[in-house]
Amino acid sequence: MNAVLEWPVEPDDALGTALWTAGDIARATGGHVEGGEFAVAGATTDSREVMEGDLFIALKGEGTDGHRFVDGALLRGAAGALVAQPIAAPHVLVSDTTAALDALGRAARARLSDEAQVIGVTGSAGKTGVKEALFAALDRSSRGQAHRSVKSYNNHVGVPLSLARMPARTRFGVFEMGMNHAGELSALTRLVRPHVAVVTTIAPAHIGHFSGEAAIAAAKAEIFEGLEPGGTAIIPADNPHAELLARVAAQYAARVIRFGTAADADVRLIDALPTTTGGTLVTAEFSGAAGMQRKLCYTVSQPGAHWAVNSLAVMAAVAAVGGDLGAAGLALAELPDLAGRGARHRVVAPAGDGSGRALLIDESYNANPASMQATLAQLAATPARRRIAVLGAMKELGAGSDAYHAELAAPIIAADMAHVLLVGAEMAALAVALGKTPPGPLAAAIDFVHVPDAAAAAEILATGDWAPQGGDAILIKGSNSVGLGALVKALTRPEPTAREGRTPTGDV
Template sequence: MTAPLWTSDELVKATRGTLHGPAFEITDLVIDSRKVTPGCLFVALPGERVDGHDYVGAALDAGAAAALVSRIPNRLDGNASLLAVEDVLGGLTDIAVASRARSSATVLAVTGSVGKTGTKDSLAAALAVFGSVHASAGNLNNHIGAPLSLSRLPKDADYAVLELGMNHLGEISALTRLVRPDLAIITNVEETHIGHFRDLEQIAEAKSEIFEGLEKDRGLAVLNRDNANFDFCADRAEAAGARIVTFGRSEDADVRLIGADCGPDGSNIVVRVDGRQLVYRIDGIGPHWAFNSVGVLACIQALGLDLDKAAKAIRDVTAKAGRGRQENVAFGDLGLLLIDESYNASPASVAAALEVLSMTKPKGLGRRVAVLGDMLELGERSEILHLNLLAKICGSADLVFTVGPMMEQVGRNLPPVLFGGHGATANDVAAQVTAQLSDGDVVLVKGSLGMAMAPIVGAIRDLAESNRISPPSAAHGG
């Protein structure tokens, strides 16, 4: 029988809360009542639009073993198990603190302007060769997601890989002091969220807060040697007493990328480390996946683990839905290839996505189609950062649709032959996109989270359903 993640006695002690109802054991923690699994703890977080306390009953009915609450909801079964605390988020954070304190796992923290989630997933795959691994689910990396991920850490895990994100100064500082990593990696420092910062160096300052959680003179810092803010980040790591391991194309990198042959189905990569060459392959598509894999191997090198085993283990890690996953959509005779990058966007990630589009060959007479939504949180540099993409767009796409006011300006500056249409929202442009797609096209959908690009992805997927219904004339031979 699998040991419980937490018992009610342990949770009462961790949170200094009060138990109402029977004692319990849990196997997981969830914050969304729609994702309740049997035996979990439902964390009833209050929010701006909804209050988790309103869903406690539904969570318990769905199989939750108990709920973490700050008040007792009305109309509950008298036998319901509730752990009452003064503040639910504070209680969740207390559980995370207790989780870290009881764990002997080697903890890795991942941050960076782009590439965090892919790096986290690849690290988890690599470390699984050497022991049991716990990793953040999805991109749970903020003031709620990070303590939730840490609270889920099994007491007997050998490794934990946790993603830390931010869009303001001070946010990573709080998270890293909670996580207390043994190793911290900054994948890169780019102009993501630049609207909330003075300049790029201040973003580097925010990312470098991750070193504040390292144990003084005991931690490991893995840094991108090619990044313009390397020296700044290295200074902060050295101030924390961390041993620095670097990766990149630079001759000074400890794990040096010698070559990457990137194609539409993955990359063959050559790195040099400790005077020898290592050759490996990954299925992740695009130069950014190849480069990030070198950062992963730098973490393995820093931990003193076997690089050859790790390189083999990360081969089949690929992009997830919304983050570059490619899927075939039945349409016409040849079909469409959808590149779903709808989750989020920044100047660096849009450029990387366009690079993938440019290397992906359409079928037959198909075209490369880009559907691009605004990149948000860029402040006064928003217009120039959008327009800076023009050359990349023109060199990657045969047909372009735009969503939002900033991308509308980009569309106006495209050659007319490339411009397919514009909409203020994704819903406004979805029908234009699907109406102009042709058999064999490759379609990239990319935009910031706030632009809600998912309806365009859904409309393209729906073409597969409509494609199954032949018009009457075709059914009778025309």
């Protein structure tokens, strides 16, 4: 009876409950505790994001010095700071806070148990969605013991910060890694040291910094350099650079798994059917190379062929780390929309079909030729009274920028658009292409307008026939620097109530 009543002893019971103590931070970074001991529950480099009990890390950048914001961070509740100059509050003093952040990230990775599994995700498109889906799948099966990088914290600051935020009890860690120059992923993956490395796709994103797509593929393949012994590489079978990725992966990985629709894919898409709720019903086949021989059927909450294919990468990674595929399927079915990356909103819209609502698809955070074409194809498949696209410029495309923008004319025409609003100087090439490209034999000419910036786009969308109407489907997509996120916020802002200034009749 006594044995039944004994509380089970777990290997991590000896671990502290704080994310870091001041002593832990000092040992990891080679710093010194000053102003008294402290413990923290989180970590941030942005004083505006400080929460009660956080560690504020004062980084020195090209434009500003984080030490200027230490007082504000402490006022917001920071329990201590990691600094390179003494302050009148509890802190760990180091000679270089950027190097200290890297060291703290390495220490967080090193303290994980031998059973913990880490996944790294990169790619020219889809990496944030895959990262979020993997986290949802593994967090569900581990009952809250999964960790991931938030937002798009995928660079030389975001990756070590995401590592530093990882609790010692983590069973599954999922980290997004990005790059726009060769050599960047090589450094990041050696910090993360993944057991599984996923490349979602290769496309001409940031191609202005590279000699071509093959060079991008080689730079993305750097993620395999940090694989732990016995690790797994997961690559897109349908991509033209699959063989290049496979050759590099074979140098570092014990197993290379291909996903996609190709006949040689180890995790292969058999069927993808739209569901009545707007998602996709996926049937996938796993070969023995993927560690099993079976077929799976599951639902992905997000629409689009790209999500169906990317879900295969998610399932392959879950299987590779010994996760629960059943829990993964449930998580994919319930995956919420991602702001700026496909989130769907029902916005108030008069006239039209009388429904009073229009569909707004928010893809305002990022854009490259591959993701732009995939999103336009999904818009073409979306039932709507009218389809309207607000397309912002695609940045960092180098000398081929005009050609990449002009190539969007074909998918725009195929989507049978009522209106197309082009935003940014780079969109001039697409405006020329749309003016020269004849529509199909039964289609009207494309009604498009080219404007210089997001503010001008907002004015157009607020007037006449361009304003959202009931039954419309409106896509807003562009590189983040174009600023179309502000347009999304304006269109999704709740209607004011009578107390806020609107009378019961709707008059102001």
